Amino acid sequence: MSIINCTPDSFYPPSRTFTPEEAAERAFVAESEGADIVDFGAESTRPGYIPIDEEEEIRRLIPALRLFRRQSSLPVSVDTQKTTVARLALDEGADIINDVSPLSDKGIISLCAEKNAALVLVHNGSASETHKFLHTMAEQGIEAGMEKANIIFDPGFGFGKSTNDNIFLLNRLETIKHEDYPLLVGLSHKRFIGELTGKEEEGRLAGTITANALAIIGGANIIRVHDTAAALDMVKVISAVKKEARQG
Numbered sequence: 001m002s003i004i005n006c007t008p009d010s011f012y013p014p015s016r017t018f019t020p021e022e023a024a025e026r027a028f029v030a031e032s033e034g035a036d037i038v039d040f041g042a043e044s045t046r047p048g049y050i051p052i053d054e055e056e057e058i059r060r061l062i063p064a065l066r067l068f069r070r071q072s073s074l075p076v077s078v079d080t081q082k083t084t085v086a087r088l089a090l091d092e093g094a095d096i097i098n099d100v101s102p103l104s105d106k107g108i109i110s111l112c113a114e115k116n117a118a119l120v121l122v123h124n125g126s127a128s129e130t131h132k133f134l135h136t137m138a139e140q141g142i143e144a145g146m147e148k149a150n151i152i153f154d155p156g157f158g159f160g161k162s163t164n165d166n167i168f169l170l171n172r173l174e175t176i177k178h179e180d181y182p183l184l185v186g187l188s189h190k191r192f193i194g195e196l197t198g199k200e201e202e203g204r205l206a207g208t209i210t211a212n213a214l215a216i217i218g219g220a221n222i223i224r225v226h227d228t229a230a231a232l233d234m235v236k237v238i239s240a241v242k243k244e245a246r247q248g
Helices: 020-032 054-071 083-091 107-115 127-143 163-171 191-197 205-217 228-247
Strands: 002-005 038-041 076-079 096-099 118-122 151-154 184-186 222-224
Touching: 002 020, 020 038, 020 054, 038 054, 038 096, 054 076, 054 083, 076 083, 083 096, 083 107, 096 107, 107 118, 107 127, 118 127, 127 151, 127 163, 151 184, 163 191, 163 205, 191 205, 205 222, 205 228
Parallel strands: 002 038, 038 076, 076 096, 096 118, 118 151, 184 222
Antiparallel strands: none
16 A cells, blocks of 8 residues: 655655645556555654645645546555545545545444545554553444455554554554454554664654564565555565465
8 A cells, every 4th residue: 555645744755745636646657556555644644744734635636636637547545534624625536535544434334335445444542551542443344334355454553552552452452353344554664663663754664664574474465655666565575475384
């Protein structure tokens, strides 16, 4: 899952865009580099972020999504916390809603059930509560009419978690993973990687690749990344090693 920021204030400077055309072009490049999903987001959720209103989020997001969808059938995720924005995005051809709030707007669950769209459930808080929260939210989704196949778990690396929390989770992804729900991780250039390596955002690629490799070995099905080509190289190596192990 390649991150496409329609924002001028993302925590990771190289991912910032300033026009819908620039964001759409980033998505086309990610697709050419091997992305399986592109994830458009128009509101930064970096630490200390300033929320934007619904109108501004729509102004940034929908034109970029529309430009991309006109030329590509690649699955599209939209990173939003607002039901109105999510509905417009799904009407424009998005397939997945990625809500990091988590579900502060309860209408998103009903919307995804209505539209048969996938929903990423993101945990925000202490690592010790992650498993219980995600399963509780999944139950709410099923009660609202969602298919299990459309529910994706994200333990929320970096969201309300200390560096130790993030390391704890990375070591124990198998305790969160459930056979019914794909597991997504978002580790790319996160602050805890900087705390471990002493590197600023633009120097965290090696740490990101390492963390994502550990996540895949631990059972992650989807990795959300800024650096598509580099991530794909890592996935190819791990996949080849896993294949040989199964055959051996």
